Amino acid sequence: xxxxxxxxxxxxxxxxxxxxxxxxxxxxxxxxxxxxxxxxxxxxxxxxxxxxxxxxxxxxxxxxxxxxxxxxxxxxxxxxxxxxxxxxxxxxxxxxxxxxxxxxxxxxxxxxxxxxxxxxxxxxxxxxxxxxxxxxxxxxxxxxxxxxxxxxxxxxxxxxxxxxxxxxxxxxxxxxxxxxxx
Numbered sequence: 001x002x003x004x005x006x007x008x009x010x011x012x013x014x015x016x017x018x019x020x021x022x023x024x025x026x027x028x029x030x031x032x033x034x035x036x037x038x039x040x041x042x043x044x045x046x047x048x049x050x051x052x053x054x055x056x057x058x059x060x061x062x063x064x065x066x067x068x069x070x071x072x073x074x075x076x077x078x079x080x081x082x083x084x085x086x087x088x089x090x091x092x093x094x095x096x097x098x099x100x101x102x103x104x105x106x107x108x109x110x111x112x113x114x115x116x117x118x119x120x121x122x123x124x125x126x127x128x129x130x131x132x133x134x135x136x137x138x139x140x141x142x143x144x145x146x147x148x149x150x151x152x153x154x155x156x157x158x159x160x161x162x163x164x165x166x167x168x169x170x171x172x173x174x175x176x177x178x179x180x181x182x
Contacts, residue, residue, distance in 0.1 A: 004106040006151055007092045011085030011107030013148035015114025016140055017064070018081045021088040023057035024148035026050035034155050035095050044091060061141050065134055072115055085111025092155065 014021040022044070028034040029045040036044045043049035063069055070077060089107020090100045118140055125131045 003093075003096075003098050004089075004102060006096075006155055007089035007103040007106040008110040009147055009151040010088040010092055011110030012114040013144045013151070014084040014088055014107065015081050015111035015116075016118045016144035016147075017057065017060055018077075018084040019053060019057040019060045020144045020148045021084060023050070023053040024152040025088055025091055026053045027149075028152040028155060034092075034152070036091050037094065041087075041091050041094070064141070065137055072119055078112070078115060081111045081115050082108045085109075095155065 010021045010025065013024070025034065025036070026044045027050055029036045030047055030050045034044075043053070072078065072081065086104040086108035089103040089105070089110075091103075092107070093103025094100050122133070122136045122140060125136045126133050
């Protein structure tokens with residue numbers, strides 16, 4: 001597999017739904033399938049951060065269907081998708097011992113490409129084939145979710161070992177208590 005393919009796939013999912021990719025990566029990191037190190041990415045490996053990212057992803061899936069939501073091509077939406085793709089691509093490449101910069105570039109480029117392709121394809125399907133917008137949006141949700149979660153599930157750490165779950169150091173780096181609360 002091309003070394004940038006996972007970063008690009010996760011970036012493409014972020015281009016369709018900006019919080020889906022971070023949520024999928026976080027679930028993989030918390031489950032011990034992905035080794036994400038460094039304080040800037042600590043949110044990915046904390047249980048609390050994973051729950052917040054999942055909640056944001058669900059809120060985005062619901063919010064996308066609301067008629068008053070701005071276009072994904074507006075600057076804030078496009079910037080958010082670009083940043084999400086870059087962060088996810090960087091995290092994937094970092095976890096695999098590959099170039100973080102190349103991962104960020106692949107993720108952000110794929111995010112922008114998928115944002116534009118998703119927008120124009122959705123518009124064309126609604127106009128040309130008279131498919132209800134909500135139906136196309138749900139199909140787009142399925143593509144984003146499938147791409148993000150399947151890509152995350154297929155990732156393996158560079159050492160090809162499962163990483164330990166929720167260590168004391170990880171909780172402290174994420175701002176949590178060193179004591180385990182249940």
